[in-house]
Amino acid sequence: TSTKTKIANFEFDNCIMNAAGVLCYDKDELAKILNSAAGTFVTKTATLEPREGNPEPRYHDTRLGSINSMGLPNLGFDYYLDYLLELKKTHPKRTFFFSLVGMSQNDTHTLLRKVQESNFDGITELNLSCPNVPGKPQIAYDLETTEKLLTDIFSYFKKPLGIKLPPYFDLVHFDQAAAVFNKFPLSFVNCVNSIGNGIIIEDEKVVIKPKNGFGGIGGEYVKPTALANVHAFYQRLKPSIQIIGTGGILSGRDAFEHILCGASMVQIGTTLHKEGVSAFSRITSELKEIMEKKGYKSIEEFKGKLKYL
Ligand SMILES: O=C(O)c1[nH]c(=O)[nH]c(=O)c1I
Numbered sequence: 001t002s003t004k005t006k007i008a009n010f011e012f013d014n015c016i017m018n019a020a021g022v023l024c025y026d027k028d029e030l031a032k033i034l035n036s037a038a039g040t041f042v043t044k045t046a047t048l049e050p051r052e053g054n055p056e057p058r059y060h061d062t063r064l065g066s067i068n069s070m071g072l073p074n075l076g077f078d079y080y081l082d083y084l085l086e087l088k089k090t091h092p093k094r095t096f097f098f099s100l101v102g103m104s105q106n107d108t109h110t111l112l113r114k115v116q117e118s119n120f121d122g123i124t125e126l127n128l129s130c131p132n133v134p135g136k137p138q139i140a141y142d143l144e145t146t147e148k149l150l151t152d153i154f155s156y157f158k159k160p161l162g163i164k165l166p167p168y169f170d171l172v173h174f175d176q177a178a179a180v181f182n183k184f185p186l187s188f189v190n191c192v193n194s195i196g197n198g199i200i201i202e203d204e205k206v207v208i209k210p211k212n213g214f215g216g217i218g219g220e221y222v223k224p225t226a227l228a229n230v231h232a233f234y235q236r237l238k239p240s241i242q243i244i245g246t247g248g249i250l251s252g253r254d255a256f257e258h259i260l261c262g263a264s265m266v267q268i269g270t271t272l273h274k275e276g277v278s279a280f281s282r283i284t285s286e287l288k289e290i291m292e293k294k295g296y297k298s299i300e301e302f303k304g305k306l307k308y309l
Helices: 029-033 077-089 105-117 143-153 171-181 220-236 252-260 270-275 278-294
Strands: 005-007 010-012 014-017 057-061 065-068 097-098 123-127 161-165 187-189 197-198 213-219 242-246 263-268
Touching: 005 263, 010 123, 010 252, 014 278, 029 077, 029 123, 057 270, 065 220, 065 270, 077 097, 097 105, 105 143, 143 171, 171 220, 187 197, 187 220, 187 263, 197 220, 213 220, 220 242, 252 263, 252 278, 263 270, 263 278, 270 278
Parallel strands: 014 263, 097 123, 123 161, 161 187, 187 242, 242 263
Antiparallel strands: 005 010, 057 065, 065 213, 197 213
8 A cells, every 4th residue: 555646746755745834944854854754845935035924913713723823934946946956966856846926017027937947856936825915805705816926937847846725615716717727737736725814712812913813723623624625626637737735734534535635645733743753653653544445446536536425
């Protein structure tokens, strides 16, 4: 029984990895994932210049998940590109994900042109769904802007590229979004980012400082929404666009359900933040146990095979 997978024709010996933003801020954190049971890693979303992010406290765990309004803190594009190019030398056989987004459309093009011209030969994840930069909407909720951006990008960007999406909550929105994405040679869509702008309260007070306590929600709270987005896009997108499933994965059972809905790779966020990299080996062995019980030798045997009543 193997939990191996392929994304954009790259092979990974495990279909479980981190979600951008968690345990991926610097080389030390990324090395922990590199040396764990995770199949690969994605970097913290990088912007052109380094960013401090929002005032703290800006992340809070709860019994059922997490809330964050980090505000895109990162060490800047060049830091992550340098590290990714270093890894080409020390780990030539491995493929990694580079998450990025510009603070403007121009910045996004500047970033992607730099990737295009660089020796980076991994997979780029364009983050169209950061909910926590005050004054900046989640790009992928504006399908006209998203279509224009992707049209411009694919006029010059020729390396594997996927997009990180916010959750959608309306079947017509799934139809409209899929119709846009199907126009482009995307390698994957990653469903879902945190559910934007929830509030967690303790006694009479919010638990994070930015935005008067409004922040992205992750963890158990979001699994039904994450599964629905994975499956909705799996049903609607052309087969060449794969699905990465993110959201609410605490166990092998949750990973199994994401794959059943159509995910070719699953990403762990809140659970990784709470448990550390041992979550990767635990969830992988739980998933393998489920597969063995059901007689599945690979994830291909049950991927997307969600049964209806
Ligand atoms: O606040 C953040 O840094 C953040 N937080 C999220 O929950 N999702 C994102 O894509 C980002 I860029």
